[in-house]
Amino acid sequence: MWVLGIDTSCDDTGVGLVREGQVVVNLVLSQALHQGFGGVVPELASREHLKALPRLTQEALAQAGVAPKDLALIAATRGPGLIGALLVGYTFAKGLAWALERPFYAIHHLEGHIAAAWPEGLEPPFLVLVASGGHTHLYEVLGLGQYRLLGATRDDAAGEAFDKVARLLGLGFPGGPELERLAGEAEEGVPFPVPLRDQEGYDFSFSGLKTRALHLVEKGLPKAALAKGFQEAAIAHLAEVVLRAAKAAGHGALLVAGGVAANRALQERFKEAGLKVHFPPKGLSQDNGAMIALAAWRRHRAGLPPSPLALGATPYWPLEAT
Numbered sequence: 001m002w003v004l005g006i007d008t009s010c011d012d013t014g015v016g017l018v019r020e021g022q023v024v025v026n027l028v029l030s031q032a033l034h035q036g037f038g039g040v041v042p043e044l045a046s047r048e049h050l051k052a053l054p055r056l057t058q059e060a061l062a063q064a065g066v067a068p069k070d071l072a073l074i075a076a077t078r079g080p081g082l083i084g085a086l087l088v089g090y091t092f093a094k095g096l097a098w099a100l101e102r103p104f105y106a107i108h109h110l111e112g113h114i115a116a117a118w119p120e121g122l123e124p125p126f127l128v129l130v131a132s133g134g135h136t137h138l139y140e141v142l143g144l145g146q147y148r149l150l151g152a153t154r155d156d157a158a159g160e161a162f163d164k165v166a167r168l169l170g171l172g173f174p175g176g177p178e179l180e181r182l183a184g185e186a187e188e189g190v191p192f193p194v195p196l197r198d199q200e201g202y203d204f205s206f207s208g209l210k211t212r213a214l215h216l217v218e219k220g221l222p223k224a225a226l227a228k229g230f231q232e233a234a235i236a237h238l239a240e241v242v243l244r245a246a247k248a249a250g251h252g253a254l255l256v257a258g259g260v261a262a263n264r265a266l267q268e269r270f271k272e273a274g275l276k277v278h279f280p281p282k283g284l285s286q287d288n289g290a291m292i293a294l295a296a297w298r299r300h301r302a303g304l305p306p307s308p309l310a311l312g313a314t315p316y317w318p319l320e321a322t
Ligand code: KG4
Pocket: 010, 131, 132, 133, 134, 135, 158, 159, 160, 162, 163, 174, 175, 176, 177, 180, 258, 259, 260, 261, 262, 263, 264, 285, 286, 287
């Protein structure tokens, strides 16, 4: 059974093909035209998705050697995200589903990230941290489509903080991978205080780290040591909150998903914790279409119904409401 998944929630055009839960093709076109603006320009993102999507879809089908009629399910990200960008992929996918007379699955972007990190055979309940450019959210997964929010960022998302500090250091966008590379050049990091150490809940905060980075850049401290110090504190913060929650919940398994999950220092830190931690396979942590197809495949297999074509896309959509 072939499943087509499309994600156009932000600035990456993602088209993926999944067969019986296995990723076969996963094409991601990262839009370069936002570089000069220091952030994503929503209207430009929508237009780029529109240009790229038909070609990328044809290429994905050709690479897999399947015809449109071979597709059994069509899925797309319904939200959250930039509404104009979402609408392009969502409407395109609905059009395909209608023309091919196939079931359509409207997928929550975070359920896609979770599906990408969720290994076959792992039964809920477990905890999942989604750390990306738009989210730093900790959930308890009680079942597919059953999520309980335990904590979230009070200010910036983790990936957003990596991006902003990278920018302070004169690195390109997205900054996470470049900051990680620069941090690797330093022997020792400049110390950064770990945020929210005395809270009782499971929230996150990155704005203090960002401000400290700005002060240290203005003081002219070496950039690699600064990058390493920031990265260490950000990872220590994520690990402390999440591992404390995992211990309290007592589930023993944990997923770390989203773009930031690709960070190797973060993976090392979580692996030291002594519980089963699962990360997305390479290429599936950043925004992509295959994760949306994986979520739809799981929903279909669990007997959850497809979505009506009359359902619209939405920029705000709490995961708990799926
Ligand atoms: O999941 P994603 O592709 O898009 C969103 O849904 O936001 O995540 C992108 C974010 C960016 O902020 C990027 O800088 C960050 O993930 N990221 C990283 C790394 N790779 C990507 N952050 C830290 N270390 C990395 N290696």
